[in-house]
Amino acid sequence: MNTGNFIARLLCMAVLFIRLLTGGADYLKLVNEYPLGCYRPAPACYRVRLDNSIPLSSLDDRLLDNRDRGFRTEVYLTLGSGKGYPASGSTAYDTLRGQVGLYGEDRFRVIQTYIYLIEYVDRPLDALAFSQLTDYLAYIDSLGYQCLLRFAYEYDASAGIGPATDRIVAHAAQLKGWFTQNLALVNRVVFAVQLGMIGLWGEGHTSVYPHDAGIVTAAVADMVPENIYLMCRHPRLLPDIGTPYYGRYGLHDDFLVGISHPWGMLDFDHPQYKRMLNRCNYFINDGEMPWGSDNTVEAIDPVLFLRQCVGYSLTTLSITHNYKENAGANHELNQYKSVKLSKSLLLREKFPFNPRFLDENGEISVFTYLQYHLGYLLCASNMKYKNGKLEFMLTNFGMAAPFEYELVVYGDGTPYPTAFDPLDLIKFSQQKYCVAIGEHRRVGIALVHRRSGQTIKLANDIPYENGINWIV
Structure with a gap:
């Protein structure tokens, strides 16, 4: 067992014992309401000063081309008719082109992609459905974007149409075959998969029929290749996730408002809230504001909102919500472009940055902060290269770990795979590496996604060429 996590477990037990003495059985019920585990909390600050042995960059918009992180937008494909949103008159491709046109300047790399199965609620998926799904994801891939995938059925609470659990399971079994047959495409374009399936918009509530969540979570986990991360809408679904699949499910909060709210996740004063935040450090998580x-x-107070984003260790955040969706309206995210965060506030709030x-006044706007600090933001420093031995440190200035990435050191053109655990680089983390590579004229660092190769x-x-950051 990891020493840090062992200590975290001991602390959890000590806190539980104290609360039991003062709160009794009611507290015991709440403190065990969800299986959140006892994960090691993230550091609260950076402990090692960065030197300039590897020149550090200022704000560089090329960093926004990094994948698997940052702002995301939202599109829909209704299998069968080929519509975008089921109730719309637009095609899925029209919706996609509209989102790219509206938000392209904001440099998003991830698209939340809803696949609506409502037209197949009473029958198996057919060749047309699979062809539409393949072609649509291939088109997204051709544009250089990735999908945060969610399959759903219901979109209108008044329609009274939805799947039974056995239909969801049957479709998931069919889709498992599709994932297997299209694995190369999936590995390139699918960033992560949300549980979906149940209820309105796949959010797990307001469904026409009752569902066995344990059966559905297992069916989705079995459907999706095991090395792809999953997410569910609320910790209340975690108890239904079987042990083989529990370590794959992060969370997504689709109602980020900076304060406790029934439509969000746990109340801030819930006994398990901090444990949930600790867990979030080790999983891919997503969020969105209300429309x-x-x-x-x-x-929505911007600082309180950022507390949630940082606390949940968000890898991605929707810009389809509360930004430009109504022409001429000045929604929250747009307002945040002119709301400044000072260095003292960032330090006081324990926001990684x-x-x-920071600009010449020692500030950064809330919008720009989110744009660059969602997900990972990695920097190399503190390098020594002598007698063929390379030492350097990676610092993560972002909110979340570089999930699924592997580290390769290059000496000229020769790769030297290096022991690397992305979870060593959760927020506020720094990790030192030492690699024997011999003498080389040029030395570089590559962080390579295990599935996509990005x-x-x-x-x-420093020069960044063909995926390699050349540090010498």
Whole structure:
């Protein structure tokens, strides 16, 4: 067992014992409500000062081309008719082109891709459905984007149409075959998969028929190749996830408003809230604000909102919601372009940030902060290269780990695979590496995605060529 996680477990047990003495059985029920485990919390600050042995970069928009992170948009494909959203008159391709045109300047790399199965609610998927699915994802891949995939059925609570559990399971079995047959495409284009399937928009609520969540979570996990991360909408679904699949499911909060709300996840004062945040460090998580036209919460405080984003270790965040969706409206994310965060506030709030990204006044806007710090933001420093031995440190200035990436050191053209665990680089983490590579004229670092082969540009002012960051 990892020493840090063992200590975390001991602390959890100590806190539980104290609360039991003061709160009794009610607290015991709440503290065990969800199987959140006892994960080691993230560091609260950076402990090692970065030197300039590998030149550090200031704000560089090329970093926004890094994959598997950042802002995301949202599209829909209704299998059968080929519509976008089931109730719309637009095709899926029209919807996609519209999103790219509207948000392209914001440099998103991930698209939440809803695949609606409602037209097959009473029958198996057919060749047309699989052809539409393959062609649509191939088109997204050709544009250089990735999919955060979600299969869903229901979209209108008044329609009274939805699948029974056995239909979901049957479709999942068919889709498993599709994933297997199209694995190369899936590995390139599918970033992660959300549970979906149950209820309105696949969010797990307001379904026509009751469902056995354990059966559905297992069917989806079996459907998706085992090395792809999954997400579910709320911790209340975690108890239904079987042991073989539990370690694959992160979370997505589709109602980020900066305060506790029944439509979000756990209340901030829930006994397991901090444990949930600790767990979030080790899984891919996604979030979105309510639509800009939603007045459930009158105004969303930007700092409180960022606390949620950082706390949930968000890898991706929707810009389809609460930004540009109503022409001429000045929604929250657009307002955040002019809301500044000072260095002192960032430090006080314990928000990870790259200090070289602050402007001449020592500030960064909320929007720009999100744009660069969602997911990973890696920087190399503290290098020594002597007698054929290379030492360097990686620092993560982002909110989340570089999930699924592997580290390769290059001496000229020769690769030297290096022991690397992405979970060593959760937020506020720094990790030192030592590799014997011999003497070389040029030395580089490549972080390579294990499925897609995509690479990461580091936040360093050095050549980045063919996926390699050349540090010497």
